[in-house]
Amino acid sequence: xxxxxAKDAGTAEAGRPNGTGARVSLQNLNRHFGATRALDGxxxxxxxxxxxxxxxxxxxxxxxxxxxxxxxxxxxxxxVTVDGRxxxxxxxxxxxxxxxxxxxxxxxxxxxxxxxxxxxxxRKKGTAERRARAGELLEMVGxxxxxxxxxxxxxxxxxxxxxxxxxxxxxxxxxxxxxPLSALDAKVRLQLREQIRALQQRLHTTTLFVTHDQEEALxxxxxxxxxxxxxxxxxxxxxxxxxxxxxxxxxxxxxTMNRIPGEADGDGRIRVLGSTLPITGDRPDGPLDALxxxxxxxxxxxxxxxxxxxxxxxxxxxxxVHALLSGDVTVQVDVPSTESAALSPGTSVRVTVAEAEVLxxxxx
Amino acid sequence: xxxxxxxxxxxxxxxxxxxxxxERTRDGFTPWRWLILILAAIYFLxxxxxxxxxxxxGSFGSVVHQSGFGDSLWLSVRLAIIxxxxxxxxxxxxxxxxxxxxxxxxRLMEGITILPIVIPPVVLIVGLLQIMPxxxxxTPYTLGLIYVVLAMxxxxxxxxxxxxxxxxKTLTEASNSLGAGWPxxxxxxxxxxxxxxxxxxTVLTVALVLGEYTIASLDLxxxxxxxxxxxxxxxGPESVAASLLALFVTWIFLLAITxxxxxxxRRSGRGEVNLFSVSRRDPGRSS
Numbered sequence: 001x002x003x004x005x006a007k008d009a010g011t012a013e014a015g016r017p018n019g020t021g022a023r024v025s026l027q028n029l030n031r032h033f034g035a036t037r038a039l040d041g042x043x044x045x046x047x048x049x050x051x052x053x054x055x056x057x058x059x060x061x062x063x064x065x066x067x068x069x070x071x072x073x074x075x076x077x078x079x080v081t082v083d084g085r086x087x088x089x090x091x092x093x094x095x096x097x098x099x100x101x102x103x104x105x106x107x108x109x110x111x112x113x114x115x116x117x118x119x120x121x122x123r124k125k126g127t128a129e130r131r132a133r134a135g136e137l138l139e140m141v142g143x144x145x146x147x148x149x150x151x152x153x154x155x156x157x158x159x160x161x162x163x164x165x166x167x168x169x170x171x172x173x174x175x176x177x178x179x180p181l182s183a184l185d186a187k188v189r190l191q192l193r194e195q196i197r198a199l200q201q202r203l204h205t206t207t208l209f210v211t212h213d214q215e216e217a218l219x220x221x222x223x224x225x226x227x228x229x230x231x232x233x234x235x236x237x238x239x240x241x242x243x244x245x246x247x248x249x250x251x252x253x254x255x256t257m258n259r260i261p262g263e264a265d266g267d268g269r270i271r272v273l274g275s276t277l278p279i280t281g282d283r284p285d286g287p288l289d290a291l292x293x294x295x296x297x298x299x300x301x302x303x304x305x306x307x308x309x310x311x312x313x314x315x316x317x318x319x320x321v322h323a324l325l326s327g328d329v330t331v332q333v334d335v336p337s338t339e340s341a342a343l344s345p346g347t348s349v350r351v352t353v354a355e356a357e358v359l360x361x362x363x364x
Numbered sequence: 365x366x367x368x369x370x371x372x373x374x375x376x377x378x379x380x381x382x383x384x385x386x387e388r389t390r391d392g393f394t395p396w397r398w399l400i401l402i403l404a405a406i407y408f409l410x411x412x413x414x415x416x417x418x419x420x421x422g423s424f425g426s427v428v429h430q431s432g433f434g435d436s437l438w439l440s441v442r443l444a445i446i447x448x449x450x451x452x453x454x455x456x457x458x459x460x461x462x463x464x465x466x467x468x469x470x471r472l473m474e475g476i477t478i479l480p481i482v483i484p485p486v487v488l489i490v491g492l493l494q495i496m497p498x499x500x501x502x503t504p505y506t507l508g509l510i511y512v513v514l515a516m517x518x519x520x521x522x523x524x525x526x527x528x529x530x531x532x533k534t535l536t537e538a539s540n541s542l543g544a545g546w547p548x549x550x551x552x553x554x555x556x557x558x559x560x561x562x563x564x565x566t567v568l569t570v571a572l573v574l575g576e577y578t579i580a581s582l583d584l585x586x587x588x589x590x591x592x593x594x595x596x597x598x599x600g601p602e603s604v605a606a607s608l609l610a611l612f613v614t615w616i617f618l619l620a621i622t623x624x625x626x627x628x629x630r631r632s633g634r635g636e637v638n639l640f641s642v643s644r645r646d647p648g649r650s651s
Binding site: 122176 | 530531534535537538539540541542543544545548552553556557
């Protein structure tokens, strides 16, 4: 396992208005459910005010990690500290963490305003203060006109915004988002995504965000942790994760990735598409595939080339071209749409690869 | 947090309005349905009419002055109150606990709670009298405790249906994360969402206690139903009037709970909660 914890210093510090965010540290967390190992020595540090997304396929342990931080689950071993204080034995009600759930979690017997004010009520704030603050938060999430509505009178997107306001009302030390967008449709999801990020940056609340949607994770988070089988495969900024994935799993999970069969030589290099490229990362035994992003491939119309265009999909500024290479391998290549006119299906092309280090994986 | 006041306004999404309610299409009443309805109405209402005719209006006035009427009714009312209280205090936390922590035991609980219906009352009372502590024997509390057992199937099913109607786990977790401990969560979140279930459990328990004859009679207590039967041997019309009275009281209870239930359902947007079943309406999906 190669964990990249190096972090772009300054991203979290820049533009920090009041320093309210807490520092969160998960140390060596383990958790079993029967024979299943949900967390396998997970260690994760979240800087004050930072938004870290945990990304991974279902069952990778990301939700378990969040629930342990929230206090809904107890780790078999390991520690959870917030601002240096060990909270492992602190019940959820005393952890001071706001949480937004995947399923709609508003209290059906309370209006939007009362839902948002609930946490303040539990903190023994006066009625006037509660109402004022809850109203402010609902206004902040764009629901000033819906304060008296009951949850069933609100749409899914509105309910999740009330849930967000409710979680933020208590000025939590940590904000926990458990796939808050996955029940919503695409358009609402996109809006709410931007809104959550804007609010989080404004309030500078340390946030852990769990999702299986890579686009969500990459677009919202300061850093993304890719999880697999209870372990953190890589923790890095979205740009670094995409450009320099630490493992083949991360490479294939994040973004589109071509697998192209190559021939390894003895010196840690692999010959692929006519170029010999240095191998980076782990090097399994046996036949190898090189992992190459669509934008790292070059394609040009060439009679008698090494491939034939099968599909060309116009995506706005770029066009994604599928080319069938010899050996029944299909690769995806991104080309600027201005240069894609000659690449219609059936065209004979030559596909080459840009000179760079590549990740490899065992051939399947 | 001054930043809050400045606000981050984001326009409401176009398709983000209140949920559309599903229109339920209902077939018109066909002649067959009318026929069945009328036959059923005759089947149920004719005996009532006959009883009313036999008793005569005057009996309703005189029955209340009969000896034993007040005492037996008061005994039944006390038993109803005791039974209901014990049932609520025992069954509500049990049902909540099973739903939250032991969901796998739900089937088993259903099986266990149906037992009092399957076991004949005579068997129950004989067995229970054997093991009842001496200090309770001969007091009405004996009967109350037995009624708690009898009411269990109805009460548990009411709570079970009520708890299925909302996402108990997520709501309690949300409440916990907002700083509410268990007492506050139960009081402010769980109970308000279970008022209909509690009402229906109460009504079913009260109806059961007010109508139970076998066990009371075997245990030699003159509850209201026992009194009616005894009184029947001396004065027919008045005893029929008394049983009609009991019937109307139960009806009024049922009517009250149905009305209260639909009012709560309207407010919290959930499906109607009937005595045993809950029709769940999906919370607003994004549209």
